[in-house]
Amino acid sequence: MSKWRFAIVIGASSGIGEALARQLSSQGCKVALVARRTDKLNVIADELGSAAKDRPLVFEHDVLNTADVPGLFEKICKDLGGLDLFIFSTGVMPVLPDDMYDTASDLNVIETNVAGAVAWINEAADRFQKTRFGTIVGIGSVAGDRGRRGMPVYGASKAFLETYLEAIRNRTARYGVKVVTVKPGPVDTPMTQGIGRPLPMLISANDAAATILRATENDGVVYVPWQWKPIMWIIRHIPSFVMKRINI
Amino acid sequence: MSLELSSKSHRELLSSSYLERVESWGMSIYAASYVYRPSCITDLKNIFKLAKETGRSVALRGAGCSYGDASLNSENITLDLTRFNRILDWDPYSGIIAVEPGVTLEQLWKKVIGDGWWPPVVSGTMYVTMGGAVGMNYHGKNNFKLGPIGEHVLEFDILLPTGETITCTRKNETDLFYSAIGGFGMLGCFTRIVLQMHPVETGQVEVTAFATDSFQHIYEEFEQRAEAADYLVGWIDCFAAGSQLGRGQVHAARYLSAHEVYLPEQTLRIENQDLPDTLFGIVPKSIMWRFMKLAANPLGMRIINSSKYALGRTIGNNKTMNQSLTGFSFLLDYMPGWKRVYSPGGLIQYQSFIPNENAVKCFEQQLMICQKRGIVPWLGVFKKHRKDDFLMSHAVDGYSLALDFPVNDSNREQLKSLTDELNSLVIQSHGRFYFAKDCTLTKDIAAKFLGEKTLRCFARLKKKCDPQNILQTDLSRRLFGDWTQFADDLTGSRI
Incomplete structure (x- = not known):
């Protein structure tokens, strides 16, 4: 049995979000699935609803529409009947050739990964601060730990998320709220499949989700899998003059 | 602050400005709810209107002293009625008092005692509101004698969600009278409650304490003493097993008459009733729970229960003393903040009401089940009851046992399966339950x-x-x- 009774997963139609939603639902948690593609969400909800006590609820939403967030958040909480766990698992990572600059694509990354996250997590944090319980999970990335040659804006968006979540954690901890920053390495999802080359230490979305749910017992930063923690420690400490010369 | 619904949009009223954590008294359950604290009937009606227009439900809440989820309303509206706290009328000659629903038991006894009256039915804490008391039809240690509070309600006004206000008495709107009392806030909101107080000659009771060694023994003592006593309450050491199962202590009390007390008028003064805030005149009671917390584990509680029994059986056995009405009545207020001993997980109280013929056997089985499953209540309280005429009554001609269980993350599941088993046992014994305590029942x-x-x-x-x-x-x-x-x-x- 899950300790969670009610959860919202933003970005539940695929990848880590979908895996988290599936595991939460199968553990008896009532889940709200939020994404653009409701056809996909409905398939997941039907599948889960046949086994779980409660069929997950489905909500159509594009995180680019930040103005819709407050109203939708209130509606979801009401329809769920409560909220313990809020997961923001939406993110885009356009695969661009090295050395290419594409401002339109980069701004879209910022809109989705940054503005979308802020719009939702602000709502969740405001609510949890008032209700003095709840856990927020944000899916960052190891890519946020260092400014690397490839995908500068994606990496920066994840670095933003980490600092932002840390601030939210420090702001809400005194009200009993937990904030978990998840930093996965490569996870086998549609997002990474776009890269088209083998990735190091690739894990399945299911394994990632299981690790993330275990991490919600505490708050703080969690690397998924844990081996990324020492690896990223080393990478964070590579001197700048070396970083300029290597391709990682 | 008036809510001024006309000037505020639904969005503003259902914003996080009004969102709050609402907790059960036992602290083990909580919910997020939009909480409003109106102070006039117009705003009460406005809240009902807001609920209808936004498709949300409304829960009525007084001081929040129900142990379980009786005044919780997740993601919906909570009407906190504590600001309706005026005493509307008091007649010291007839002992009839009219109050708003948010008036607390503390306000009530402080108002009436100086004239030689006492609330006929009181709970273990004086911080409950009378709206909650009547809505739940609460009982006290004298349930076998004077029934629940509902039997002392002469009249009430109830505001229905339709906007209509109805005055109910035993003769007028009889059905609503007997159903809204004990109707756990499902039919309407009391806006005025008229109660008959109980006459007392002094502010003291004579309390006799003695030890009992089994449920059969405590049952026989209660049966024997019910005639002469005004109050009877038993404490049970839930850790004792085998031949000691159900051992405990009884406190029997009777009102003292004027000729039995030196300066009876003095005993009716509030300052001679107030609970002291220090132990031995030195140690502030407000810090005591922190020391008690050191014993907040099964072993510590086993030792405390055994020691209490040992003292009750030896130096405290068959002791008689005079005690103030408040000192005897409001045991839960004696140690401020004591429930924090159960923090952070809180507690649940499991109280079942069993008819006379099955009581002893059922309670023995209940404790044996708890002990077998390794979840032993830290406190057990035994009371005698009688049937009443209210529709949703919890009372029986029999006895109740209230068991306090600590709750934590690791025992929630086992506690659920334990209480499921206890629930089936109570149903087999033709027992009943009380909504102000409940958080374990199912629809079935x-x-x-x-x-x-x-x-x-x-x-x-x-x-x-x-x-x-x-x-x-x-x-x-x-x-x-x-x-x-x-x-x-x-x-x-x-x-």
Whole structure:
């Protein structure tokens, strides 16, 4: 049995979000699935609803529409009947050739990964601060730990998320709220499949989700899998003059 | 602050400005709810209007002293009535008092005692509101003698979610009178309650304490003493097993008459009733729970219970003393903040009411089940009851045992399966339950103890008073869901 009774997963139609939603639902948690593609969400909800006590609820939403967030958040909480766990698992990572600059694509990354996250997590944090319980999970990335040659804006968006979540954690901890920053390495999802080359230490979305749910017992930063923690420690400490010369 | 619904949009009223954590008294359950604290009837009506227009339900809440989810309403509206706290009228000659629902028991006794009156039925804490007391039809240590508080209500005004206010007495709107009392806030909101106080000559009771060594023994003592005593309460050491099972201590009390007390008028003064805030005149009681917390584990509690029994059996056995009415009545207030001993997980209280013929056996089995499963209540309280005429009554001609269980993350599941087993046992013993304490019942168990006829009768009144089902709580949804499921084909009423 899950300790969670009610959860919202933003970005539940695929990848880590979908895996988290599936595991939460199968553990008896009532889940709200939020994404653009409701056809996909409905398939997941039907599948889960046949086994779980409660069929997950489905909500159509594009995180680019930040103005819709407050109203939708209130509606979801009401329809769920409560909220313990809020997961923001939406993110885009356009695969661009090295050395290419594409401002339109980069701004879209910022809109989705940054503005979308802020719009939702602000709502969740405001609510949890008032209700003095709840856990927020944000899916960052190891890519946020260092400014690397490839995908500068994606990496920066994840670095933003980490600092932002840390601030939210420090702001809400005194009200009993937990904030978990998840930093996965490569996870086998549609997002990474776009890269088209083998990735190091690739894990399945299911394994990632299981690790993330275990991490919600505490708050703080969690690397998924844990081996990324020492690896990223080393990478964070590579001197700048070396970083300029290597391709990682 | 008036809510000024006309000037505030639904968005503003259902914003996080009004969102709050609402907790059960036992602290083990909590919910997020939009909480409003109106101070006038107009705003009460406005809240009902807001609920209807936004499709949300409304829970009525007083001081929040129900142990479980009786005044919780997740993601919906909570009407906190504590600002309706005026005493509207008091007649010291007849002992009749009219109060608003948010008036606390503390306000009540402080108002009446100086004139030689005392609330006929009091709970273990004086911080409950009278609206909550009547809504739950609470009982005290004298339930066998004076019944629940409902028997002392002469009249009340109730505001229905439809906007209509009805005055109910035993003769006028009889059905609503006997159903709204104990109707756990499902039919309407009391706006005025008229109560008959109980005359007392002094502010003291004579308390006799003695030890008992089994449920059979305590039962016999209660039966024997019920005639002479005004109050009877038993404490049970739930850790004792085998031949010691059900051992405990009884406190029997009777009101003292004027000739038995030196300067009886002095005993009726509030300053001679107030609970002291220090132990031995030195140690502030408000810090005591921190020391008690050191014993907040099964071993510590076993030692405390055994020591209490050992003292009660030896130096405290058959001791008689005079005690102030408040000192005897409000045991839960004696140690401020004591419930924090159970923090952070909180506690649940499991209270079942068992008819005379099955009581001893059922309570023995209850404790044996707890001990076998390794979840032993830290406190057990034994009381005697009598039947009453209220529709949703919890009382029986028999006894109740209230068991305090600590809750933590690791025992929630086992506690659930334990209470499921206890619930079945209570149903087999033709027992009943009390909504102010409950957080373990299921729809099935509630239907069994209340009976189909009672539920249909209540559902019919619910439909009449609250056709849009505005008044709901987490408890009402858990136990009854949608009231329309109870077919409305009953003609005539139970009463």
